[in-house]
Amino acid sequence: MGDEQPREPREPRGARRRRETREKLIEAAFSLMAERGLDAVTINEITEAADVGIGSFYNHFESREALQAAVIDTVFEEFADHLDRLVVAIDDPAEVIAISVRHTVLRAQHEPLWGQFLVKEGLSTRALTRGLGARLARDIQRGIAKRRFSTPDPTMSLITLGAGVLGAIAAVLETQKPDSMLQSLGLDRGSAAERAAAMLLHGLGLSFDQADVIARLPLPEI
Template sequence: MPDVPRPRAGRTQTVKASIASHEPLAGRSPRLARRRHETRVRLLDAAFGLVAEKGIDGVTISQITDAADVGFGSFYNHFESKERIFAALVDWLFEEFANTLDRLSRGLADPAEVIAVSVRHTLLRACREPVWGQLLIREGLSARALSRGLGQRLLRDTKRGIAEKRFMIADELMCVISVIGTVLAGIAAELDLATSSRRAVRTRKILRSKAEKFAESTAAIVLQAFGLAGLEAEKIACRPLPAAPQEVTA
């Protein structure tokens, strides 16, 4: 089952879980640490909601603090600038998704299928959550994205495939960059198709079917870049997707 958008309340719960480990607690009372943590969560959640509505360039710090019900000056206790909160937001979004991909591919013995599942879920999520897809296009080849989260997972899975002699490539880093470029181009094409369709609402099921087929085709192209033969790549790319893990609710 492909990724589906989560309601805002569920997203806030996920933010709390994902940034908890990054919030230093030493030297603070438990109550102060908890209040600081909750404020940071509200700011990040508000930023994501506003980005979804207005785009990154259309959001101001005052809009973020108003939406989070946080004093304007309190913003700077957590982030130095608008750019820093967006960087933290991007880190959270892609680290969260990278963890989701790890759970989805857990138990898959074939490194090629791991790559195919990751590519397909990435394209399908971008299609269902255009803001997320736009952020990935913007940040996908940045130094931050390549050095952590999705970039490091892809490099890890590539090395695994090479070690198991499943992938035949000359330069693993250049292959990873090429694969990311292919996926980002695919996302851009899908988002353009979805936004340019005047009958997008009435043809949602058709667009979803096309997105799934496109995700499979993109995954097959990626696998061929890793050295698999075309027919085998297409077969692996069309295997049923692992079911998305159920979220734990409080």
């Protein structure tokens, strides 16, 4: 008896139901917004897809904008936090960006709905100033300060790199279609993440050889 471990306190039934309802609303909103865009989905459509009542929606979110913020936090912030923890001990900004780009493209490849959402919202002000966008801006500035990157315009570098990542994701998603022509142009899904990282690092001033070596380093797992 004395060796028994104390049990974790059980989540109260009411709290569990509230959490599950909130998760259903976020998941439904995410699916719809990935297909049509953040601002093209109504509350009625979200509650219908989640199979919950309008009243339940307002028990969790005061407006559609509040739900949008929760979806963005789920898509952009949580993943960016995971990446931050992954690269915390890495001092080279080029290696940090390569790891972040590769993991982002690979996640989109394995989770197409997540990738669709990122493509639709990735260049919005919301995305560029939070989550992945904010981390990319930070890492570009770190690289400039360390003289690792050579760019006269950090803001345009952020936009260009962001667009490059989204373009790589869109291309990878396109190759999943049976009638896609991209594979005939030489796009191999197996190497797309590394190739994207290498080209983006070259855009920040690294030589092709340097960028390619860094983009192909062993990738730490999330």
